[in-house]
Amino acid sequence: MVTEDLVWSALETVKDPEVPVSIVALGLINGIALEGSEVAIQVTFTSLGCACMDWIVDDIKAAVGALQEISSVHVDVVWNDPWTKERMTVAARNQLGKWGIQA
Amino acid sequence: MISNEELLEKLANGFVVETEDDMSEDYRKLLVQTLTITADTELISIFSILDALQYVPTLNRRITELAIIQDELGHAHIAYRLLRLLGVDTDYLIYEREAKDFRNPYLMDLKLNNYAELLTLHALLDRAGYVLLGDVFHHTSYGPWKRALTKVDAEEGFHVRNGESGLRAMVKTAAGRQQVQAAVDWMFIMGLDFFGMPDHLKKRSLQLDFRLKGETNDQMRQRWMKSAVGFLDSIQIQAPVHWDSESDSYVTDFPYPCEWDTDQRRWQLDRPVTWQDVLGRFRTHGPYRREYVEILRRGRESYLALRGGGVA
Numbered sequence A: 001m002v003t004e005d006l007v008w009s010a011l012e013t014v015k016d017p018e019v020p021v022s023i024v025a026l027g028l029i030n031g032i033a034l035e036g037s038e039v040a041i042q043v044t045f046t047s048l049g050c051a052c053m054d055w056i057v058d059d060i061k062a063a064v065g066a067l068q069e070i071s072s073v074h075v076d077v078v079w080n081d082p083w084t085k086e087r088m089t090v091a092a093r094n095q096l097g098k099w100g101i102q103a
Numbered sequence B: 001m002i003s004n005e006e007l008l009e010k011l012a013n014g015f016v017v018e019t020e021d022d023m024s025e026d027y028r029k030l031l032v033q034t035l036t037i038t039a040d041t042e043l044i045s046i047f048s049i050l051d052a053l054q055y056v057p058t059l060n061r062r063i064t065e066l067a068i069i070q071d072e073l074g075h076a077h078i079a080y081r082l083l084r085l086l087g088v089d090t091d092y093l094i095y096e097r098e099a100k101d102f103r104n105p106y107l108m109d110l111k112l113n114n115y116a117e118l119l120t121l122h123a124l125l126d127r128a129g130y131v132l133l134g135d136v137f138h139h140t141s142y143g144p145w146k147r148a149l150t151k152v153d154a155e156e157g158f159h160v161r162n163g164e165s166g167l168r169a170m171v172k173t174a175a176g177r178q179q180v181q182a183a184v185d186w187m188f189i190m191g192l193d194f195f196g197m198p199d200h201l202k203k204r205s206l207q208l209d210f211r212l213k214g215e216t217n218d219q220m221r222q223r224w225m226k227s228a229v230g231f232l233d234s235i236q237i238q239a240p241v242h243w244d245s246e247s248d249s250y251v252t253d254f255p256y257p258c259e260w261d262t263d264q265r266r267w268q269l270d271r272p273v274t275w276q277d278v279l280g281r282f283r284t285h286g287p288y289r290r291e292y293v294e295i296l297r298r299g300r301e302s303y304l305a306l307r308g309g310g311v312a
């Protein structure tokens, strides 16, 4: 049985290509909906001009699609609620700070 | 300025160089030389990417490439900025110096022919930059550069990952795999060139003594090969080198260095040359250097014209 927890842990492994921090810790996942073996994932980005939107969507499909008993992964890009830096975990913010990125 | 002896003694005790007063004449000269090569390399590297945007399949993947160009300009800016701090006339270097006098590697003066080559540039050559600057980052005795390299290091990692992820997707089709292998066949050897003369041909390196770098050319070349071959193995693409357990190192499958055929744009693996020949090719630079430097200057001229006309 696939559980939502399992989907979340697969999402944890997907990193933002520009800064190798998990997209979950960055607060890019707006929600997931699991129905049987089909999952729909709502993802948002830090800005409309995010350089890696396709890339992140591809990585999400690959990571979640690799879960056993998942037959289809649907990724919806949403802009509500918009991303703000408050959505990042403290650990993610500290890691960015170490690389000289103010957040 | 202080003497070499005094500086070497301080460096042995972990001294960090901050200002020109902390340097010896030779240290400053070598630092300026190293920073110039770095700045020119970062700057000229953007033009073949810019030209290859036409091969990038989707809009968002193009934006990824634009983000990389922006990073490289930032890296160039850091190095030129440090040069200015050392009293170097960077406007002259960028806008007036003759095109032939830029110090970037040969590969930057070429054009790429397809998306596979652009991705290979990132996966292999940004990796070479990552190895070279990573060495500076971890070992340099020059404080201002070390601090600036934190962000550069993280960004080069992104460029490499872009190449890797793109190549991983591309090798899934037979046609894509063939293109990737063809790109790696010539670009891997360009990567070997990046690290310069082998140690046994070099005289004692003052750069190492001054801790402007920590590893020798061959050590860095080996570190790059290990990392590059590791990735290529993971996508079952051949590199023209193999592990030699006797010498405990990677060795080339062909006599290296060998002749580069500019017109056919490929290596003549059966025609070995000397390092003097290689340096000669570096000095005469590649076919698009002049064009790239012209684009750079045209950009500035048209910007100044617009600003003069009250537009910008």
Ligand SMILES: [Fe+2]
Pocket: B042, B071, B072, B075, B129, B156
């Ligand atoms: Fe760079």
Ligand SMILES: [Fe+2]
Pocket: B072, B126, B129, B155, B156, B159
């Ligand atoms: Fe780069």
